[in-house]
Amino acid sequence: MNDIKQLLRSNALRPTKQRIVIASYLFDGNDKHVTAESLSTELAKRKHLISLATIYNTLHDFYENGLLKKLTLSADRVYFDTNTDDHHHFYSEKDQFLIDINKNIKVNGLPKTPKNKKINKIEVIVHLDK
Amino acid sequence: MNDIKQLLRSNALRPTKQRIVIASYLFDGNDKHVTAESLSTELAKRKHLISLATIYNTLHDFYENGLLKKLTLSADRVYFDTNTDDHHHFYSEKDQFLIDINKNIKVNGLPKTPKNKKINKIEVIVHLDK
């Protein structure tokens, strides 16, 4: 709770009631993948009613401060990932199945990076089923 | 032109004026990545005014028949890819930069596939810049 406040303060984010509730849920020690909608539902279950606007604002604030990663796996919703280590994913859109691949993956055989660009991140998505 | 009609017919798609225009552009021999919007703009330049609804319908029809691949790289638009071979991408959202990696890429160190699932496709996206 105080560590949560510290976390927020150290990112120049005021520890408001809403941010504390959201951060406490997101950073409880268990890695999670959430969408704005799923987070809202999850908090509602816990009787924490926070407006969707605030949920979007907060997810973006956390993302901007590197507390979350952003994943675009399907076109219609953005996932935020509390696991900020470099890692990859198993994903099935059909089954709404999304889990981390934390093992070290090696991508071999990449051609050279296009002129004047540099690699920001290599993302591997293992699509399951179909 | 007749090969285009054949292509359509062989996929149980009637060779309508619109589909012929779209297929002729997409399957002209040069691999392309298009969005509904970019395709519409491109055809408009060529004085082919086709409604967006038809463009969406057609892209999906082609996709459903395996004539196109679908890429979800950013949350706000879907790309369709005329290169239907297994391949990967360099991508920069900022620069709207998207090109194929046709070289054989090897992904090593994958953990075992989750129970009762099977791998449909492994997608590697090399994000550039940032």
Added chain:
DNA sequence: ATATCAGTTTAGAATGATTCTAAAGTGTTG
């Protein structure tokens, strides 16, 4: 050829995730 009908196109409405607006509320600092 012509009629017939399923398949197709289209304008415009609807959808739904996300962003924006601007007004009310709150944490921080002095």
Added chain:
DNA sequence: CAACACTTTAGAATCATTCTAAACTGATAT
């Protein structure tokens, strides 16, 4: 406690995409 910047929120707006339902057209049978 006052003052103010930062935050929250309801509701409107945005925008890619999908849907609806009416008009149109390619294919097939006569």
